[in-house]
Amino acid sequence: EAGVTQFPSHSVIEKGQTVTLRCDPISGHDNLYWYRRVMGKEIKFLLHFVKESKQDESGMPNNRFLAERTGGTYSTLKVQPAELEDSGVYFCASSRGLAGGPAYEQYFGPGTRLTVT
Amino acid sequence: AQSVAQPEDQVNVAEGNPLTVKCTYSVSGNPYLFWYVQYPNRGLQFLLKYITGDNLVKGSYGFEAEFNKSQTSFHLKKPSALVSDSALYFCAVRDPPSGTYKYIFGTGTRLKVLA
Numbered sequence: 433e434a435g436v437t438q439f440p441s442h443s444v445i446e447k448g449q450t451v452t453l454r455c456d457p458i459s460g461h462d463n464l465y466w467y468r469r470v471m472g473k474e475i476k477f478l479l480h481f482v483k484e485s486k487q488d489e490s491g492m493p494n495n496r497f498l499a500e501r502t503g504g505t506y507s508t509l510k511v512q513p514a515e516l517e518d519s520g521v522y523f524c525a526s527s528r529g530l531a532g533g534p535a536y537e538q539y540f541g542p543g544t545r546l547t548v549t
Numbered sequence: 550a551q552s553v554a555q556p557e558d559q560v561n562v563a564e565g566n567p568l569t570v571k572c573t574y575s576v577s578g579n580p581y582l583f584w585y586v587q588y589p590n591r592g593l594q595f596l597l598k599y600i601t602g603d604n605l606v607k608g609s610y611g612f613e614a615e616f617n618k619s620q621t622s623f624h625l626k627k628p629s630a631l632v633s634d635s636a637l638y639f640c641a642v643r644d645p646p647s648g649t650y651k652y653i654f655g656t657g658t659r660l661k662v663l664a
Contacts, residue, residue, distance in 0.1 A: 438592075465650075474655055474656045475641075477653070480650060480651055536581055536600075536643055536650055537583075537595065538595075538652065540585070540592045540594075542591055542592035
């Protein structure tokens with residue numbers, strides 16, 4: 433099966449601009465997660481979708497970040513306006529729903545490296 | 550608060566020698582523990598997990614990890630390191646009673662295996 437894919441792989445934008453990151457989970461995975469790793473630090477949870485619903489968005493840093501998962505398939509994460517501290521690697525992960533197996537095993541994408549200058 | 554600690558930023562080991570990458574955790578309840586590896590320009594790849602049962606779990610690429618409840622540790626090990634094992638390793642925990650599936654990660658340990 434195809435893995436989790438993310439687009440773009442790299443993005444360089446100026447402070448104040450808008451960027452949209454996309455994640456395509458593994459087909460059939462109900463759970464989709466966004467994480468972020470700021471340089472040298474731990475990978476931090478941002479939010480969790482179950483199908484199209486936000487299950488947990490406790491990790492979203494502020495209201496400049498907006499995540500959507502229309503139709504319960506792919507997801508987008510928009511940062512508007514971007515700030516310098518938003519730079520980092522944004523990872524997407526997916527896992528099966530409860531009926532489909534161990535929901536706790538997450539499969540990660542390659543990440544999007546975002547640089548805000 | 551739940552947390553994961555990886556006390557070493559980098560571990561150097563000679564090829565053929567055993568390796569250990571350390572991880573300790575702090576969670577409420579019984580932990581679900583994971584190790585992931587990130588090779589350059591690649592995503593995080595699952596190595597192994599501990600959910601319940603035998604404290605020694607075996608995973609991909611010859612890696613294993615030992616769950617120690619009294620020491621709240623889950624160290625990653627391999628009997629004989631390969632140069633190709635050089636990568637960034639992350640330990641993660643999920644607290645099952647929380648009702649969400651989010652992972653809490655450590656800061657990562659860079660493993661360098663020297664030929």
